Amino acid sequence: MEITVANISKSYNTVTALKDISFGVETGELFGLIGPDGAGKTTLFRILTTLLTPDNGVATVSGFDVVTNYKAIRNSVGYMPGRFSLYQDLTVEENLNFFATIFGTTIDANYDLVKDIYVQIEPFKNRRAGKLSGGMKQKLALSCALIHKPKVLFLDEPTTGVDPVSRKEFWDMLKRLQNKGMTILVSTPYMDEAALCDRIALIQDGRILEINTPKAITEHFPKPLYNIRANNMYLLITSLQKYQHTHSVFPFGEYVHYTDKRNTPDKTALSQYLKHLGLTEITIEKTKPTIEDSFMELAKK
Amino acid sequence: MKKFIGFVKKEFFHIYRDKRSLFILFGMPIAQILLFGFAITNEINHVDIAILDQSNDVTTKEIINNIAASKHFNIVDVLQDETAIETVFKKGKIKAVLQFENMFAKNITKEAQANVQILTDATDPNMANTISNYITSILKKQQQDINNGAFTPYQIIPQSRMVYNAELKSVYMFVPGVMTVILMLVSAMMTSISITREKEQGTMEILLVSPLKPYQVIAGKVFPYIFLSVINAMAIVLLSIFVFKVPVNGSLFFLALESVLFIITSLVLGILISTIAATQQTAMMISLMGLMLPTILLSGFIFPISSMPLPLQAISNIIPAKWFIVIVKGIMLKGIGLGFLLKETLILLAMTLIYLGISVKKYKIRLE
CATH class of the missing domain: 3.40.1710.10 (abc type-2 transporter like domain)
Structure with missing residues (x-):
């Protein structure tokens, strides 16, 4: 186990950020913390990176305790905070150089590690970091977090505010880093990114809802799920919410994801009910649940 | 050592690229000394x-x-x-x-x-x-x-002589004062702002999760400002010698040493402020209200301490500027050495160590 978390709790004054959290991350694993804003992801990251101390519980990183042996952890991990935290008035190259220096290394020594990422921002190496686009900022931040060849990488919402193309590139890089043997703990509010992790923990209101592989989580979805579409989205949702057999209704792109209280729902009756309310072009078809569906279902309980 | 140099280099980039802090660093001292020297005067003319x-x-x-x-x-x-x-x-x-x-x-x-x-x-x-x-x-x-010539019995003839400033030039009084204020401003305010900026921009988070030790961060922060403040102090002394003809009767080297001591006192105060303040705004307000005002009003720079009410006289003792002004006036105007200024020097030294102790104790190795 590279990271262990046992019964960690943390409160700020009256607000409880984490309630009795436990999980473990294997060496070389790409582990995702999936949850909405305010779920407690950043607090957990800060505890693991020794920036905060937990009220209760024990956590270790690479075998070092986060409270008593914090110096050893600070020497060996890479951390990329959720907010862009590089020097905006320093250029791309100066930032990277600075972080290499304070970790007692040089860009050249670990260039192969950051090469894949850094080549993309290298054309702008004389530009101030504050003037980079969102995606490039994140690539620079990742380069800076990587430059000292950390054993464990903590990435707090690295793709928030980044365009879809850059997001995909970013995840490709994480995969490559994982192949080099790095343990990566990443958090994201985007459910579609969850499928790219080896294992994920769904987290909400400071509690872990479930920990498993993304595949297993979707397979555990308890009910048949339906894509429903009609000519009027708003009316469709409100109608379904009023339907007596409805278990859950969530808008999902151009569809509505629907589950029924019964195990085998009556599609024709539902279609009739919707027609009766004035909806046309109704399609109802079975679909596979996504992580988002699982999350919504788990969060309902 | 490499880490330290890297850190100092980064600090110089910050200072050099921020036009506002460059102005505070170099524009203000010169503007202030010229202003106080020429415009603000206690002498009456015409x-x-x-x-x-x-x-x-x-x-x-x-x-x-x-x-x-x-x-x-x-x-x-x-x-x-x-x-x-x-x-x-x-x-x-x-x-x-x-x-x-x-x-x-x-x-x-x-x-x-x-x-x-x-x-x-x-x-x-x-x-x-x-x-x-x-x-x-x-x-x-x-x-x-x-x-003249007439005989007048029984008269007292006072013979007053103004020692150390025979012409009663007010610039003699302002130079030590302005020097004190500027060194205080540059050292304390600029360091406290530059440390709180790291907190505000989130970079402190990364510095904490790095092998850098707190004393390395602080030393890296403080060093550039010691350097710049010494340059400032030299500029002020040169200006006062050549533009305002203020004599330096004592040893220039001793004056430089005492200035470095006072600069370090101020820097430590800046660090102390940054351990309290969370934002640059707060750091600036505390520096201005908590340091600048007492430095100007209670240090004896403008208003004589002896004519203050007793409680204020007592407070003036804990203001480092008061002691430094005594030192600067002593060296520049009276030409005295360490022998006469030992008490003031030791007080400044003690203050520095006490503030440093508090800062180290209050320095946060975590975010809370």
């Missing part, structure tokens, strides 16, 4: 006064001529009667009126006594006092001339 001469004889004419001849006064109005006095004061341009009684010359020779009244506009009390003193001294001189 003050407009009016004369009400009801006697209009040889003696009064002579006195008036003497006053007009001095560079301190301009006689801009000659009044005809007493009712005009209030009118000219109300207009505000005239700061003093000199009124001679009727038959002034005759009274002196016949009665051995003549009266002259000095009326001053005391809306500015210091100024009124100074004007009154200046005129009195001109009148005294006149009296000596009249008495």
Whole structure:
């Protein structure tokens, strides 16, 4: 186990950020913390990176305790905070150089590690970091977090505010880093990114809802799920919410994801009910649940 | 060591690229010293006064001529009667009126006594006092001339000599004060701002999760400002020597050493502020209100400490600037060395160590 978390709790004054959290991350694993804003992801990251101390519980990183042996952890991990935290008035190259220096290394020594990422921002190496686009900022931040060849990488919402193309590139890089043997703990509010992790923990209101592989989580979805579409989205949702057999209704792109209280729902009756309310072009078809569906279902309980 | 150099390099980039801090660092000291040196002065020069001469004889004419001849006064109005006095004061341009009684010359020779009244506009009390003193001294001189050769029994003749600043130049008093204020401002405010900026921009989070130790971060932060403050101190001393002709009677090297000590005291105060303040705004407010104001008001820079109420005198003792001003005045004007300034130096040193101890204790190794 590279990271262990046992019964960690943390409160700020009256607000409880984490309630009795436990999980473990294997060496070389790409582990995702999936949850909405305010779920407690950043607090957990800060505890693991020794920036905060937990009220209760024990956590270790690479075998070092986060409270008593914090110096050893600070020497060996890479951390990329959720907010862009590089020097905006320093250029791309100066930032990277600075972080290499304070970790007692040089860009050249670990260039192969950051090469894949850094080549993309290298054309702008004389530009101030504050003037980079969102995606490039994140690539620079990742380069800076990587430059000292950390054993464990903590990435707090690295793709928030980044365009879809850059997001995909970013995840490709994480995969490559994982192949080099790095343990990566990443958090994201985007459910579609969850499928790219080896294992994920769904987290909400400071509690872990479930920990498993993304595949297993979707397979555990308890009910048949339906894509429903009609000519009027708003009316469709409100109608379904009023339907007596409805278990859950969530808008999902151009569809509505629907589950029924019964195990085998009556599609024709539902279609009739919707027609009766004035909806046309109704399609109802079975679909596979996504992580988002699982999350919504788990969060309902 | 490499880490330290890397950190210092980064700090210089910050300073060099932020036009605002560059201005505070180098524009302010020069502007302040020139401002205090030239514009703000306690001396009186070319003050407009009016004369009400009801006697209009040889003696009064002579006195008036003497006053007009001095560079301190301009006689801009000659009044005809007493009712005009209030009118000219109300207009505000005239700061003093000199009124001679009727038959002034005759009274002196016949009665051995003549009266002259000095009326001053005391809306500015210091100024009124100074004007009154200046005129009195001109009148005294006149009296000596009249008495010249005559035998006057029983008289006290005060012989005052202004030691260390014979011409009573106010710039002699401002240079040490301004130097103190500027070093305090640059050192304390700039360091506290630069440390809180790391907190505000989230970079402190990354610095904490790095092998850098707290003392390395602080040393890296402080070093560039020691360097820049020493340059500032040198610029101020050179300006005062060559532009304002303030003498440096003591050892320049000793002055430099004491300045470095005071710079370090101020830097440590800056670090202390940054451990309390979470944002650059707060750091700036605390530096300005908590350090600058007491430094200007309670250090004896402008207002003499001996005439303050006792509680304020007590407070002035904990203000580092008070001791540094004594040191600078001692070295520059009196030309004394460590032997006479040991107490002040030790107090500054003790303050530095105490503040440093508190800062190290309060420095946060985590985010909370």
